[in-house]
Amino acid sequence: MPRNASTTKSDPVLPHPDFSRLSAIQDALLAWFGECGRNLPWRHTRDPWAILVSEVMLQQIQVARAIPFYEAFLDRFPTIQSLADAPLADAIRVWGDLGRYRRIVHLHRTARIIVEVHGGLVPDDEAVLRSLPGIGPYTAGAVACFAYGHDTGFIDTNMRRVLHRVFLGADVPAPMVRDRELQTLAIAAVPSGRGWAWNQGLMDLGARVCTARKPACDQCPLGPHCTARPTIQGALDAAPRKSAGATPAYDSTNRYFRGRILAELRAIPPVPPENGITMPDLGQRVRPGFEPTDLPWLQEIVSGLAKDGLAAVAEDRPRYDAVDTDRPSTLRIKLP
Ligand code: SF4
Secondary structure, eight states, X not given: OOXXXXXXXXXXXXXXXXXXXXXXXXXXXXXXXXXXXXXXGGGGOOXXXXXXXXXXXXXXXXXXXXXXXXXXXXXHOOSHHHHXXXXXXXXXXXXXXXXXXXXXXXXXXXXXXXXXXXXXXXXXXXXXXXXXXXXXHHHHHHHHXXXXXXXXXXXXXXXXXXXXXXXXXXOOSSOSSOHHHHHHHHHHHOOTTOHHHHHHHHHHHHHXXXXXXXXOXXXXXXXXXXXXXXXXXXXXXXXXXXXXXXXXXXXXXXXXXXXXXXXXXXXXXXXSSOOOEEHHHHHXXXXXXXXXXXXXXXXXXXXXXXHTTSOEEEOSSSOOOGGGTTSOOOOEEEOO
């Protein structure tokens, strides 16, 4: 058991983690990562600000998609101070089409709190990090580990899958433990002094070898030690798949239109006089065939953006309602 393990094999919150081969598993993953780890820009820095930006961007975003946004963002905001000093509208413009737009609102608030409360230094304490806007256990652990070298454990989707399969068994049809227990397992599994490489290796193995539906067990460095290997493929074959017709086309979802609306707002020149864009004009720009009867739908999405701090709505007359579809709306929308 590593020195930072907070549980033992008999701990009741961990039903069956097999740590008997922990040392061999650690060695195998570290060796594989040393040979096959991906060359990613945020792996060449220990700058806590750059690490924080990368981790905020990367959650549920593919690595290849995130890289140009990461580089452009750090070009414009190379320090926490530079983001804290900037208007939120500038930050939203630089965030561009990356999506998950609440993250930039949180990151902007976090930068200001770090400057005002923490002297401009990203905290290294996970509990303090978790107190910042938008930072959960994963991001806090990743910053503590990747920027400050702490031997701590944390789980994203890929890490969760690998740890579950290796130490507990197949994660289908349902995981055997909750995230809280997997988090404890993740901490217990970290090799002393090698947390950075171990956690990066878990991420890469989950992304490239131990994938959700097609784990390449015959090419996996952990194959000889993996609890799930004998059963994983059969369990996956037996697991029900999502119906292909159940998911609506992305370009018909409100999430898609949030992105389209923000793209239009970003295109408004950030210099006075800048009065935003009217609702009908906005609707026609983001949705072909937009009709006045679509205004309530548009208003609902805009209201959500305003509530998330991503848009500002100036009301020149009482709030629009569906009965008013004959009157041109004078609501004007812009970045905050
Ligand atoms: S042996 Fe298979 S199930 Fe186990 S970690 Fe490797 S790819 Fe995943």
